[in-house]
Amino acid sequence: MTAEIICVGTEILLGEILNSNSQYLARELAELGIPHYYQTVVGDNPTRLKEIVAIACDRAELLIFTGGLGPTPDDLTTETIAEFFGVPLVEDPNVIEDIAHKFAQRGREMSANNRKQALIPQGATVLPNPTGTAPGIIWQPRPNLTILTFPGVPSEMYRMWQETAVPYLKSLGWGKTMIYSHTLRFWGIGESALAEKVAPFFHLTNPTVAPYASGGEVRLRVSTRAASQAEAQELIQPVAAQLIEIAGADYFGANTDTLASVVGQLLKDANQTVSVAESCTGGGLGSILTNIPGSSEYFLGGVISYHNSVKTAVLGVTESKLAEFGAVSETVAQQMATGVRSLLGSNWGISITGIAGPDGGTEAKPVGLVYIGLAKPDGNVESFKYQLGKERSRDLIRHLSACYALDILRRSLEGLGIRG
Amino acid sequence: MTAEIICVGTEILLGEILNSNSQYLARELAELGIPHYYQTVVGDNPTRLKEIVAIACDRAELLIFTGGLGPTPDDLTTETIAEFFGVPLVEDPNVIEDIAHKFAQRGREMSANNRKQALIPQGATVLPNPTGTAPGIIWQPRPNLTILTFPGVPSEMYRMWQETAVPYLKSLGWGKTMIYSHTLRFWGIGESALAEKVAPFFHLTNPTVAPYASGGEVRLRVSTRAASQAEAQELIQPVAAQLIEIAGADYFGANTDTLASVVGQLLKDANQTVSVAESCTGGGLGSILTNIPGSSEYFLGGVISYHNSVKTAVLGVTESKLAEFGAVSETVAQQMATGVRSLLGSNWGISITGIAGPDGGTEAKPVGLVYIGLAKPDGNVESFKYQLGKERSRDLIRHLSACYALDILRRSLEGLGIRG
Secondary structure (H helix, E strand, O other), X not given: OOEEEEEEOHHHHOOOOOOHHHHHHHHHHHHHOOOEEEEEEEOOOHHHHHHHHHHHHHHOOEEEEEOOOOOOOOOOHHHHHHHHOOOOEEXXXXXXXXXXXXXXXXXXXXXXXXXXXXXXXXXXXXXOOOOOOOOEEEEEEEOOEEEEEEOOOHHHHHHHHHHXXXXXXXXXXXXXXXXXEEEEEEEOOOHHHHHHHOHHHHHOOOOEEEEEEEOOEEEEEEEEEEOOHHHHHHHHHHHHHHHHHHHHHHEEEEOOOOHHHHHHHHHHHHOOOEEEEEOOOOOHHHHHHOOOOOHHHOEEEEEEOOOHHHHHHOOOOOHHHHHHHOOOOHHHHHHHXXXXXXXXXXXXXXXXXXXXXXXXXXXXXXXXXXXXXXXXXXXXXXXEEEEOOOOOOHHHHHHHHHHHHHHHHHHHHOOOOOOO | OOEEEEEEOHHHHOOOOOOHHHHHHHHHHHHHOOOEEXXXXXXXXXXXXXXXXXXXXHHOOEEEEEOOOOOOOOOOHHHHHHHHHOOOEEEOHHHHHHHHXXXXXXXXXXXXXXXHHHEEEOOOEEEOOOOOOOOEEEEEEEOOEEEEEEOOOHHHHHHHHHHHHHHHHHHOOOOOOEEEEEEEEEEOOOHHHHHHHOHHHHHOOOOEEEEEEEOOXXXXXXXXXXXXXXXXXXXXXXXXXXXXXXXXXXXXXXOOOOHHHXXXXXXXHHOOOEEEEEOOOOOHHHHHHOOOOXXXXXXEEEEEOOOHHHHHHOOOOOHHXXXXXXXXXXXXXXXXXXHHHHHHOXXXXXXXXXXXXXXXXXXXXXXOEEEEEEEOOOOOEEEEEEEOOOOOOHHHHHHHHHHHHHHHHHHHHOXXXXXX
């Protein structure tokens, strides 16, 4: 059996709302092991909705509709589907009672419009809506075709899905095997370069391996269908181990790990602390580090030295060096890092100084040029230079700068080499 | 002409990513006045993608594809479309050059995989991608059918849409009347409270007024369809002026204004500077302030005093007060604000200390309790207490804290009262 998701609503076509219902259902179907190959959005228009139903019946056996179950005249999903299959609607007295009861509870009168919500195709079963007035249906209008309908309100749909649809689908035998995934995360290598290194793995069929990239991070997702987590792990683990070995130092963590959480764990393991000195990121590195609950165990704080006066007066950057090399330089990055390390008394000090743009770039120092300084527990200091690309946005340059800083610290804590 | 949006990517079918590209394109099409009746999602599968193309060609004249333009083997959109129309792919030397140039700028080698991104159907025009390596195409494979392709990465897609696709569609005659909107932005009032104050406006038909809320901010969108910006303004302006008057001090700006940009402009106008002392936000306030290009004119920097030792040693918070009242207190917030103001020599000093959770809350000081200190140009200091709600996430509490701090500074600079 394959499923298909059909979301009905002109407001989606107008871009007024984000279609998060599709994502929710997609993830749920994947977990239950029910394949689905298409998602469709169509407006509140009976002719077009019927065309979609015709197409979907030909390529799937489970059609899941969301939206168009409300009381207003533009809510047409149930009657349109019934019409398509040539089945009359009948009023369900239990639904009428339920709606009236809910209105009474809220101290309101049920309106005539709401009676429409109690009309269901003859032969269909009501899919109860515990929180709202619009119930869905479970219906087999013909052999080997099942229809489930849900209201568009996400909170109502989620609960109906979990409380009624999931048990129903499991009763049909679904969910005996589920998709399990293990995501490997990488920093410091591009998607295409990593893909080249691990190319043969993309041909595996069980588990499968697929690459993703966003915001400078690359991920490999290793997935399999299995009857239990343990069974999945047996298939996934050896492949994940090989990928990690091939990728080497660019692999930093798995699943919900982030650069900040991994650095945090390494610092906790080493019983060490870090502080930050930030110029172009303006506090963004500290913000990412403190996004992790419990970061107070290893993060002492930092200095946002946006103006040069803060670099000299608070961090002790030498005025003459600042004048000679400029704020965006190896020397100033190093002095910022050692400055904040000694001011705050942390084991590590890490600094960022760069040109985030869109203005302020020159031929010699273009937008995207960033220096990251690292003052180490032994008192030594290093710095690393990055050209993040002048065509990139201010936002992205700042984000990448903070991530590279975290990655430098990660590699240092793990005793790995660093590419500047 | 009607359009159709087709998003390609197995990761959408697996529910791994939210299909925000569809919403973006839907809104843009609505603004240009181009009708579209269907959106489809299909996986990285050539057979099924071809079936979708066949269906879409029959019901629309403009097909907009996103996703599947990357360098990896599962990125198949371009070659599948070309195959469907029986047109060979040719390598575009300019694209090869552009990709190589981008890799060189980042100090990396272009991989063999990336050459694939330069293959475009014979007869198609390249739709340039200024920020990424995957260009799209503009192609008329047959009369009365236009295909536009975009990468799935939202930031790349948005820019390509605005810079190339919109001018192209306008050159075809679209967008003669457009939807013009003016968005009013509010901080310090809830959506339902504001909605109640301006309720009669929601019945207007031209312009229309609609409320939205997210992340603590409330917006009212005033929209109309018109042939020109000037014509739209004539309808929108009087309504916007009335709404602003009704809302009073909670209105802070319009359209692309943010609390940080408004505060920045007010500081520039007053020729004043600000510095920050951050505890629970860990640099987030500085990060938001420096998100604004040119913020170096008024933002000097700050101290991230996450650990109490930084509060005392760097900001001069009194040890005895810290012991007596605790780090999350009116007194410490005030001392942090005055401390950073005098350390950095700014006109204003603003501080945040609070309990972001999920742990660390007590009966007396629950998660969500935040104090914001404001040291003023005249040397006086105030503090404001907020209960942001212990059911809220760490992320949201930190975000709201930074926004309230900005709003306090905004109101102070505008000479308005502040609600703690």
